[in-house]
Amino acid sequence: MTTQLNPRTTHYEFLGPPGATLISIGVPSMIYMLYFGCSEATGGCPPPISTENVFHAVTDPEWWKGLWDTQAALIYLAWYMFCVVAWAVLPGDQVAGTTLRTGGKIWYKINAFSTFLLALGITSGIILRYGPESFTFIYEKWVGLATASIVMSVVQATYVYIASFKPGKLLALGGNTGNFIYDWYIGRELNPAIGSFDIKTFNELRPGLILWVLINISMLCEQATRRGGLANVTDSMWLVLAFQGWYVADGLYNEPALFTTMDVTSDGFGFMLAVGDLAWVPFVYTLQARYLAFHPVELGPIATIAVILVNALGYYIFRDANGEKNDFRNGKNPKNLKFMTTKKGSKLLTSGWWGRSRHPNYMGDLIMALAWSLPTGFNTPITYFYVIYFAVLLIHRQRRDDEACALK
Template sequence: MPHQLPELKFWRHTLGALGLELFAPLITIILAYIVQKCNGLEYDIYNDIRKQANGNIITWISFILRSNFPSPQIMLYVLLYYLFEYALLVFVPGSQYKGPPTPTGYVPLYIKNGNLCYIINIVLFVLAYVFLKDVTSVHLIHDHITSLIISATLYGYLITIYLYFKGIFASYHKPDLEITGNFIYDYYKGLEWYPSIFGVNCKQLVNCRIGMTQWALITLSYALKDFDANGKGDLNYLCTSPVMISALLQIIYLGKFFYWETGYFHTMDVQHDRCGFYITWGMCVCLFFVYTFHTGWLLAQSLQPKYHQQIQLSWTQAVVVMISGIACIYINYASDAQKYYARMKKGECNIWGKPCKMMKAEYIDDTGKVKESYLLYSGYWGLSRHFHYVPEILSSFFWTVPTHYYSIMPYFYVIYLTILLTDRSFRDDERCRNKYGKHWDKYCQLVPYKIIPFLF
């Protein structure tokens, strides 16, 4: 029987979900327009509101939506991108990978070809830039970013509707189905953990192939736009350009992600978040732009002669930012890999030259069976229960800090990520306490800090 939630709160589960479904896309579209047309600067935003809408905010928002509503060509480009990523997932060689089972025992299947798919995307994008300038332009992403986001938002709504009705009428595993009877909330959170889209795992397609890949391609398109505008023949500029520094760090980070993709399938947002609006729109659109907002902001300044010199980095600044950013990316990877490896070995390994410390924790799954898991409390995971969030946030800071401090706007992603991961640490603690009971209390005594050692 489908699982029923015992209680829903009107303000959180109905109004809260509806607000996010309606206003999160709108805010993202406005942010895109602000970067594309207003240079991401508060003063230019004020002037644009006066120019386009005589100072009326509602009229200005209406103008943004009307003037940037995607053409059939833009809609087709986005659809073709989705289909291309689907084709890569299906046809690029890769072994089958079994993810962690759901509480009812269903084992999701993935295709282990992330590394190769990522390389193919990057190489083809650069080749298109070099050889197909007369046919198409990679600058289309920058030049039509607001229209692309509206288009992706429309597709996000449609994909979520498809998954909702697929869950009701063609569930992949009925025991995993969770229907509350509140359409707004069910649409937001999703009904199933691992639905399929045309035979492939929805989360791998949407989260990884579409979402994370387009993050890389958008960032790369910004870097190439900056190269065409300012960097041709100027090695010094290429090595100190804030756009290039920011973009390179993100390309490295995303390369790390696809190298470690199978580990990602064991994370909280894959295992415990169902496939609804939160994931489909979030990965198709929010990740599309919010995660690249700072680089778009940098490019907007770089393309304006009056701001261009203000944001340039010195060689010392560029080197410090690059080394610090790469170090944080590595520590983020190393901490995740450390936990994954220790669990695979069930503690029969060394961490930092010493025997691994893990405690066994029993729990009862949804079928009533007693199972066990292993909680790591050595290495990075002895410092805090979510230490990997520290280098994650710092990585985002280092690819944002080339914006300097002329505006708070480019730090939107860093602030957003900090709030997101802090909230996730509380949710994870609550989930683990409910799952492991007294074992989790003991684990919290061994590792008393949530994220920042000795502070929080």
């Protein structure tokens, strides 16, 4: 019975264990590379570096010790625990997830948006009471905080991997190969939890996503401190904060939509999702704001309006397409969209946004990603890393979606 419910995985993604190993090393390395490759501390974006200097740095034990900051680690741990306590204490509705292979459903507590508002309220109070200079510590302790988030990712991935061997666990169909490295990376258990605390969905929306906005606010405060107050913050910085803050708020407000995504319904929770949620999202997606903190850019009214229109277009496509999909998955069809019934009995939309494009929500996401980078100007390609990376990520996800549709 256990074998039927949790069959052995025979298909590898990411080139199997070698690929999983390289990505597990490469993702944390890229987080640091994007910092040291675009940082005031190293001399620019990119800084004037040589192979000899890089080799000297990474072979120096003091450089490696410099990645760790005990105070920053304690700050990060306090932030994570704040999110846990907010999840437990703040009121929220109970929403059922999709039907599992066991026939049952997981019930999720919905209060990510409330946690976001609480965090913003506390942050705003600190800044209003003590000035923007009181919230620049994230800019100053960026490396230590990033290291702490990576350590947290490794610890969580290891914990859930070990816990997945307890009897009665429902495993992810793609994470039960028997190879330690691959299963640890991809995620062996589908829905690891401690009591009613669902680890995967909690990490997807709370610690990293909200921290993304808080880091941006810290970058804005750093620029404000240097330029003589919040009134002198550049239009480009306000745009980045507004665009990305709205994106995060939208995702948190529409929290139930998360429970129909591939991450939740199909993927296990391992290092891939842990480091993506906790480290990659907050410390890579804030690259534009961090750049603008030490390299201010004034856009002017015409360029500002143009960038706003680009972001608005992307958001409209993203939200409307996702709205159609989520309504349909939840048994609603207010637009009377056409659909086909597959051999497996499931239904696929064939009109509306999903009749025009295979993945219209991805297109909206990419247009928004471009709008988030445009405020940084065109002096460096590094601030456009997010757009390039996101395109690669979405192409890979599109291929996975197509494979899933083909099986239907």
